Amino acid sequence: MPAVVELDRISKSYEKKVAVRELSLRIEAGTMFGLLGPNGSGKTSSIRMMVGITMPDSGSVNLLGKPFARESLKQVGYLPEERGLYKKMKVLDQLIFMGELRGLDKGTAGRRAHNWCERLQILEAVDKKTEELSKGMQQKIQFISTLMHDPELIIMDEPFSGLDPVNAVLLQDTLIDLKNAGKAILFSTHRMDQVEKLCDAICLINAGQAVLSGGMREVKSRYERDRVVLQFEGDNSFLQHPAIAEYKDYSGHVEIKLKPHADAQSLLREAIEKAKIYKFELVEPSLEEIFIQTVGEKVDA
Amino acid sequence: MRDIWLIAKREYLEQIRGKAFKVTTILIPVVFVSIFSISFFASKNSGSGKHITIAANDPALAARVRDQLLTDKDARMIVDVIAPAADSVRQQLLTEVDEKQLDGFLWLTTESDGSKASATYAAHASGDFATTARLSDAVDHAVVQQRLTAHGIAAGDVEALTSDVKIHTEQVKNGKEVSSNAFGTFWAAYIMAFLLSFTVVMYGMNVGRSVIQEKTSRIFEVMLATVKPGDMLAGKLIGIGAVGLSQLAIWAIAAAIFSGSALAASLMSGGLKIQVSGAEIALFAIYFLLGYALYSALFAGLAATCDTEQELQQYAPLAAVPIWLSFGMITFIVSNPNSALSVAISMFPPCAPITMFLRIASQFPPLWQIALSLAIMAVSVYIVIWLSSRIYRIGILMYGKRATIPEMLRWLRYS
Numbered sequence: 001m002p003a004v005v006e007l008d009r010i011s012k013s014y015e016k017k018v019a020v021r022e023l024s025l026r027i028e029a030g031t032m033f034g035l036l037g038p039n040g041s042g043k044t045s046s047i048r049m050m051v052g053i054t055m056p057d058s059g060s061v062n063l064l065g066k067p068f069a070r071e072s073l074k075q076v077g078y079l080p081e082e083r084g085l086y087k088k089m090k091v092l093d094q095l096i097f098m099g100e101l102r103g104l105d106k107g108t109a110g111r112r113a114h115n116w117c118e119r120l121q122i123l124e125a126v127d128k129k130t131e132e133l134s135k136g137m138q139q140k141i142q143f144i145s146t147l148m149h150d151p152e153l154i155i156m157d158e159p160f161s162g163l164d165p166v167n168a169v170l171l172q173d174t175l176i177d178l179k180n181a182g183k184a185i186l187f188s189t190h191r192m193d194q195v196e197k198l199c200d201a202i203c204l205i206n207a208g209q210a211v212l213s214g215g216m217r218e219v220k221s222r223y224e225r226d227r228v229v230l231q232f233e234g235d236n237s238f239l240q241h242p243a244i245a246e247y248k249d250y251s252g253h254v255e256i257k258l259k260p261h262a263d264a265q266s267l268l269r270e271a272i273e274k275a276k277i278y279k280f281e282l283v284e285p286s287l288e289e290i291f292i293q294t295v296g297e298k299v300d301a
Numbered sequence: 302m303r304d305i306w307l308i309a310k311r312e313y314l315e316q317i318r319g320k321a322f323k324v325t326t327i328l329i330p331v332v333f334v335s336i337f338s339i340s341f342f343a344s345k346n347s348g349s350g351k352h353i354t355i356a357a358n359d360p361a362l363a364a365r366v367r368d369q370l371l372t373d374k375d376a377r378m379i380v381d382v383i384a385p386a387a388d389s390v391r392q393q394l395l396t397e398v399d400e401k402q403l404d405g406f407l408w409l410t411t412e413s414d415g416s417k418a419s420a421t422y423a424a425h426a427s428g429d430f431a432t433t434a435r436l437s438d439a440v441d442h443a444v445v446q447q448r449l450t451a452h453g454i455a456a457g458d459v460e461a462l463t464s465d466v467k468i469h470t471e472q473v474k475n476g477k478e479v480s481s482n483a484f485g486t487f488w489a490a491y492i493m494a495f496l497l498s499f500t501v502v503m504y505g506m507n508v509g510r511s512v513i514q515e516k517t518s519r520i521f522e523v524m525l526a527t528v529k530p531g532d533m534l535a536g537k538l539i540g541i542g543a544v545g546l547s548q549l550a551i552w553a554i555a556a557a558i559f560s561g562s563a564l565a566a567s568l569m570s571g572g573l574k575i576q577v578s579g580a581e582i583a584l585f586a587i588y589f590l591l592g593y594a595l596y597s598a599l600f601a602g603l604a605a606t607c608d609t610e611q612e613l614q615q616y617a618p619l620a621a622v623p624i625w626l627s628f629g630m631i632t633f634i635v636s637n638p639n640s641a642l643s644v645a646i647s648m649f650p651p652c653a654p655i656t657m658f659l660r661i662a663s664q665f666p667p668l669w670q671i672a673l674s675l676a677i678m679a680v681s682v683y684i685v686i687w688l689s690s691r692i693y694r695i696g697i698l699m700y701g702k703r704a705t706i707p708e709m710l711r712w713l714r715y716s
Contacts, residue, residue, distance in 0.1 A: 051526045053698070070529070078526035084519030088315055100307050101527050142523070 002065030004029050004153050004184035005050060010059030012045055019045040021208040022059070027184050027201070029152070032175065034199035035188040038295060042208040043188040044081055047157055050186075051078045064152060074103045077151035081158045081188075083142050087131040091117075094130060095145055102149035109148065116144040120170065136167050143171060147178070154178060156187040160194060172198060192288040202287075206295045220284055227283040228256040228264060234275035243267045304528050308536025309543065312511070316544045326548055329499070330555070337492065351432055352379040352402075353424075354394055356386035357409035362418070362447050366409065369439035378435075398425055405429075407436055418444050491631065493585060493662060494655045496552075498627065501589060501654055502620045504545040505596025508537060509613050512604035512697070521697045530694040534601055534686075542593055549589065553582070584661060584671070591678040592654035595685055596620055602689025605696030623651035631659060638664040648674050650681040 005027040012020045020042045027033045037043050048054045049061060052068060061068040064075055086094055092113055099109030117123045120140045125133055130141070139162065146154065154175075160168045175198070179185055189195060195202060196216075203213035212219060231253055239247055239254065243262035248255045258264060264282050271277055285293070316322055357363035363384040370380050383390055386408075394406040405424025411417065420440050422433060442463055449459045515521055524533060599619065607613045627646070634643045638660045647657035647666070653674050660666050 048698075053522065053525050073527055076526065078523075080519075080522035080526070082519040083523050085523075086311075086315070086520060087514075087518055088319065089311075097307065097311055098523075101304060101524070145523070 003027060003062070004064060005186065006062040007046070007050070008060045008062070010046070010049055010056040010061060012049060012054065012056050018208050020049070020056075020205075023205065023208070023210055024059075025203045025210065025213060027153075027186055029184050030179060030182045031184060031200040032179050032198050033184070033186045034195040034202040035186060035205070036190065036192070036195060036202055036291065037188075037205040038190065041206050043205065044157055045208075046205070047078070047080075047155055047186075047188065050155060051076055074149065075152045077146040077149065077154045079142060079146040079154075079156040079159060081161075085130045085138055085141060085145075088129060090127060090129055091122075091133070091141055092126040095141065095148060098145040099148045104149055112148050112150075113144065116148065120144065120174070136163055139163060140167065140171075143174075152183060154183055154185045156185070158189055159187050160189065160191065192286070192291055196287045204291060204294060211294050212290070219290070220287070223285050223290055224258075224260070225264075225282045225284045226258045226260070226262070227285065228254075228258065228267070229279065229281045229283055230254045230256060230271065230277065231279040232271065232275040232277050236275065238267070238271040238274045241267045241270055304532045305536040305539065308528070308533055309540035312537055312540030313543050316507075316541065317547065322544065322548070325503075326551055330552055333492070333496070350377050350379075351404040351429075352381075353404055353432075353436075354381040354383060354397075354406040355409060356390055356394060356406055357382075357384045357411070358386060359409070359411045359447075360384035362409060362411060362443055365443035365446055366407070366436075366439050369442050370435065373435060395423070398423065401425065405432070407440075409440070491659075493581070494627070494631070494658050496549075497585065497589060497592065497658055498624045498655045500545055500549060501592035501596055502624060504541055504593050505600050505620060506617070507544075508541050508597035509600030509604035509616075510610060511537060511541065512601050512693070513607060513610050513613055516605070516608070516697055525698075530697065531690050534598075534690050534693055537601070538594065538597055541597065542590065545589065545593060546586070549586070581661060585658065587675065588654040588658060591675065591682055594682045595650060595678065598682065598686040598689045602685075602692040602696075605689075605693040606699075623649075624655065627652045627655040627659075630656065634659045635663045638666065644670060648677055650678045653678055 003026040005025070007023055007025050009022045009024050010020060011018070011022055023042070023046055025033075035043050035046065045054070049056045050063070052061075052070060052073060063069075063072040066072060086097075089097070092110070095113035095116075096106060096109040099112065100106060104112070114123075114126070117126055120143070122137055122140050125137055125141075130138060133141070143159070146156070156175075159171065159175075163171065172194070175185055175187075199216055201213075201215045202219060204211050214222075233252060236249065236254075239249065239256075243258050243264065243266065245257045245259045245262075247257070256267075258267075268277075268280055271280070355363045355366055357366075360382075363382045367380045367382050370378050383394075391408065394403065397403045398405060404426070405422055408421040408423065410419050418440075420436075422436055424432070446459050446463055449462060450456070454462070515524075600613070600616070603616045603619075604613050607616075630643075630646060633640075634646075634656055637643055643656070643660060644666075646652050647660050647670070649656075657666070657671065657674050661671070
C-alpha cells in the first residue's frame with residue numbers, strides 16, 4: 001500500500017536562507033505522525049510544500065500515491081499555525097462555505113457541520129458571528145472546517161496551542177478516533193509530552209534538515225537506557241561502582257547516569273549486597289531529552 | 302470556476318449585508334446633493350444682500366448706476382447714493398465700512414465734460430468677485446447710457462441700444478441643432494465624473510482593505526490549502542465589483558424615481574436641468590468597471606505587502622493624485638474637450654474614467670478615441686492584475702513586516 005504522504009529529498013530556499021534541505025519522509029494511512037523541531041526549523045515550510053502553497057525548489061511530493069496535483073487537495077485537511085476565520089460570518093455559514101470550497105454540496109456541508117458541532121459541544125454557537133466567540137471555540141470551528149470533507153490526510157500545524165486542557169483532550173481524542181478510522185494524521189508541535197503520547201512515528205528537524213526520524217519505539221530504542229532511578233536505605237558505598245558516570249544523591253533517592261554501555265545489572269547486584277533497595281528503575285531517555293540532545297549536538301557541530 | 306464563484310458570492314453577501322454598505326448607500330447621495338446644492342445656490346447668490354453706498358460728483362450717473370444695480374433681482378442689494386459728494390464724505394464712508402455699517406462704497410468721479418470716468422470700490426472683504434463684477438457691469442452700462450444721453454439720443458433709444466442680449470446655447474448633434482442647457486450639461490458631467498472617481502476609488506480601496514482584513518485574521522493560509530491565490534483574488538474583485546454596481550444601480554433607480562416626482566419638477570424649474578443619455582449610462586458602467594479593476598487590482602497587490610490598514614493608507618496618494626489631476630482640469634476639459642491635452646489625458650488610464658467622461662458629457666468625442674481609451678485601459682488593467690496577482694500570491698503569506706520595493710520586484714520573478 002502506497003504511503004499517504006511521501007516526500008523525496010525536497011528542498012526550499014528563500015532569499016539567502018535555506019528553509020528545508022533534502023527532507024524525506026513517509027506517512028502511512030492509520031498513523032499519527034509528529035513533525036518536531038525548534039522554532040524556525042522548517043516545519044511550516046515543509047508542510048506548505050505538502051499542500052501546494054509553495055513548490056519545492058527540488059525533490060518531489062507524492063500525495064495519496066500520486067505525484068502532487070491540486071486535485072488531491074480535496075482529500076487533505078490542513079489547519080495552519082496562522083489560522084483564522086471570517087469574523088463577520090456566522091459559524092454555520094462559514095463552515096458551509098469552507099465545505100463547499102472543498103467540493104461538498106451545500107446540503108451535505110450543512111449536515112456535516114451540524115454533526116461536528118454536536119460532537120465538539122459547540123452546537124449553541126452555530127448562529128453566532130465568529131467575532132462573538134471565545135478563542136477556544138474559534139479553534140474548535142477551525143478544527144471542524146479542516147475535517148468537514150472527511151479528508152484522508154489531516155495536517156495540523158500546532159493544533160493544541162492555546163487550548164485549555166479540557167478542550168485539548170477533546171481534540172486529542174477526536175484525532176485518535178480519526179486515526180483508528182484509517183486516516184493519516186500529521187501534526188507539528190514542540191510539545192514533546194503530546195508527541196510521546198500520541199504519535200506512532202516522528203521526524204525531528206533542525207535547521208531545515210531531518211536529524212532523527214522513524215517509528216516512535218524504534219527511535220527511542222536507538223537510545224540506551226542509561227539512567228537509573230534508585231531508592232534505598234543503608235550504606236551508599238555502591239555509588240562508587242565503575243558503571244556510574246555521575247549521580248545525584250537526594251538522601252535515599254538517587255538519580256544516576258551510567259557510563260556508555262555500562263552493565264546496570266552488576267550495579268544492581270552490588271547495591272543489593274550493601275543496602276536495602278526499595279526501587280531500581282532503568283529509564284529510557286524521554287523524547288524531550290532526545291530532542292535536546294540531538295538538536296544540541298547539531299547546533300554544536 | 303466554482304471556487305471563484307463561491308468566493309465572489311461570499312464577499313458580495315458579506316458586504317451587502319454589512320453596515321457600511323447601508324450607510325454609504327444613503328449617506329453618499331445626501332452628501333452629494335448637499336454639496337451640489339450648496340455650491341449651486343452659493344454661486345447663484347454670491348455677493349447678494351450687500352449694502353453699499355455710491356458716492357459720486359455726478360448725481361445723474363450715480364442714479365443710473367443705482368438703477369442698474371437694482372435691476373439685478375438676484376443681487377438683492379441695498380444701494381444708497383451720496384451725490385454730489387465732497388472729499389470729506391470719503392472719510393465718513395471709510396469709518397462706516399470699518400464699523401461694518403456698510404459692506405463697501407463705490408467712489409465715482411467724472412470729468413465735467415463726461416469724457417473720463419474713474420471708479421474705486423472699497424470694501425471690507427477682498428476678493429468678492431461677484432460684487433465687483435456686478436459693479437463693473439453697472440458702471441459700464443451707466444456710463445454708456447450717460448454718454449449716449451449727452452449726445453442727444455432719446456431715453457427710449459438709449460434703453461434699446463444698451464439692452465443685454467442673452468445667449469441661448471444649442472448643441473450640435475448629428476448635424477442638427479438640439480436645444481441644450483450648457484449649465485445642465487456641465488453639472489451632469491461634473492456630477493457623473495465626481496461619482497465615478499468617488500466610487501472607483503472607494504471600491505478600489507475597499508478591495509485593499511478586504512485583503513488586509515483577511516491577512517490580519519489569518520484566514521489566508523486556511524483558504525490557500527484548497528483555493529489558488531489567483532482564484533481568491535479574482536473572486537474578491539468580482540464580488541466587490543458587484544457590490545459597487547449594485548450600489549450604483551440603487552442610486553440610479555432612486556434618481557430616476559426622484560426625477561419623475563413633483564418635487565424634482567419644481568426644483569428643476571429653477572434652471573438646474575440635468576440631461577443624461579442611455580449611451581452615457583452604459584459608458585459610465587464600462588468606465589466604472591475598468592477604473593475599478595485598475596485601482597482595486599493595484600490596491601490588492603499593495604495590501605498584500607502590508608500588515609495593517611494604516612500601512613495601506615500610505616499608498617492612498619497613488620489613487621488621490623490622478624483624481625486631483627483630473628479634477629484640476631475639469632473646467633479646461635469642459636471648455637476645450639477636443640484639445641490635444643484633453644485627448645491625451647483621457648487616454649491616460651488612471652485619469653481616463655473621469656476625464657473621458659467629462660469629454661463625453663460636454664461634446665461626444667470621436668468613437669475611435671473612446672475605443673482607444675477603453676483599449677488602453679483594458680491593457681493596463683491586464684498588466685496591473687498580472688503584476689498584482691504575483692505580488693499578492695507571495696505577500697499574503699508574509700507576516701510581520703512591510704515589503705520593500707526591491708523585495709516586491711524579487712517576488713515578481715518567483716514562478
